[in-house]
Amino acid sequence: MSKKTNYSYVGIAFIILVFGIIFIPRIIDRISNDDITREESRSKEVSNSPIKPNKSDLAYLEINGEPKRVPEFSFTNQNGELISNKDYLGKVYVVEFFFTTCPTICPIMNRNLVEVQNEFDGFENFGVASFSITPDIDKPEVLKAYAERYGITNTNWHLMTGDEDAIYKLANEGFNLYTAKDDTVEGGFEHSGNFALIDKEGFIRSRRDSFGNPLIFYNGLIPEAQGVDDEGIPQEITILKEDITKLLKE
The missing domain is CATH 3.40.30.10 (Glutaredoxin)
Structure with a gap:
């Protein structure tokens, strides 16, 4: 295996390591605080609507x-x-x-x-x-x-x-x-x-x-x-x- 190939693998591994250090804690923190934007949007939509699953066709x-x-x-x-x-x-x-x-x-x-x-x-x-x-x-x-x-x-x-x-x-x-x-x-x-x-x-x-x-x-x-x-x-x-x-x- 060439030195060039080795350097490529080292570079990719380094990028993954940096991503994990910076972003994974943030994702975990948002999940633990129930702060996912999509879920917030859905919850808000449901709570403001009088239409609930057990509503009739009236x-x-x-x-x-x-x-x-x-x-x-x-x-x-x-x-x-x-x-x-x-x-x-x-x-x-x-x-x-x-x-x-x-x-x-x-x-x-x-x-x-x-x-x-x-x-x-x-x-x-x-x-x-x-x-x-x-x-x-x-x-x-x-x-x-x-x-x-x-x-x-x-x-x-x-x-x-x-x-x-x-x-x-x-x-x-x-x-x-x-x-x-x-x-x-x-x-x-x-x-x-x-x-x-x-x-x-x-x-x-x-x-x-x-x-x-x-x-x-x-x-x-x-x-x-x-x-x-x-x-x-x-x-x-x-x-x-x-x-x-x-x-x-x-």
């Missing part, structure tokens, strides 16, 4: 690309207790806006919700949030009598009253469920007959339509037994029950 309502959470709220319920959005964390619940003197759609909505309530009797992690749009009339004692009249027994079904401006803002901006005073309509108020469905983490959820878009809300105006209304619109209480079941399993 969609998130997204605003500017971000899943929409229920806004913070705090109102008094039919038992005189202060209830906030935090009391619903860990629970699947349905949201509605109503008033006790409503002569038109509210009785239908609440009879439908009582049917949903009875379907999930015994589920401690299911509830309903009903916000009165006539809080000056619907004091706690009025709401309590209304609950008794309609057979509301779920302890997580809170009928809430409080600051009028805050309730209207919550309806129109927080849930996009239209609510307004209107002296020209029966009862003096207009409000949506839809329900919103909220998951255990406080996100607004729904199934998708045939185009893959979130339906967002559930029609609360047609009883399940009726099937369709006079205009041929199908009831959505059945799919609401199905989707509550999916969220309870998450």
Whole structure:
């Protein structure tokens, strides 16, 4: 073997030795401190996303690309207790806006919700949030009598009253469920007959339509037994029950 070849081997060995002295301790140090950039990136991506392996196929309502959470709220319920959005964390619940003197759609909505309530009797992690749009009339004692009249027994079904401006803002901006005073309509108020469905983490959820878009809300105006209304619109209480079941399993 020539001297030139020997020098080549010596040079390669020297380079490997220097690499080992300089870089291997650094690699070991980064691993011991859990500081690998790729792993950090993956962990950050997972922790910031509401999508977890056990999630159902129900969609998130997204605003500017971000899943929409229920806004913070705090109102008094039919038992005189202060209830906030935090009391619903860990629970699947349905949201509605109503008033006790409503002569038109509210009785239908609440009879439908009582049917949903009875379907999930015994589920401690299911509830309903009903916000009165006539809080000056619907004091706690009025709401309590209304609950008794309609057979509301779920302890997580809170009928809430409080600051009028805050309730209207919550309806129109927080849930996009239209609510307004209107002296020209029966009862003096207009409000949506839809329900919103909220998951255990406080996100607004729904199934998708045939185009893959979130339906967002559930029609609360047609009883399940009726099937369709006079205009041929199908009831959505059945799919609401199905989707509550999916969220309870998450």
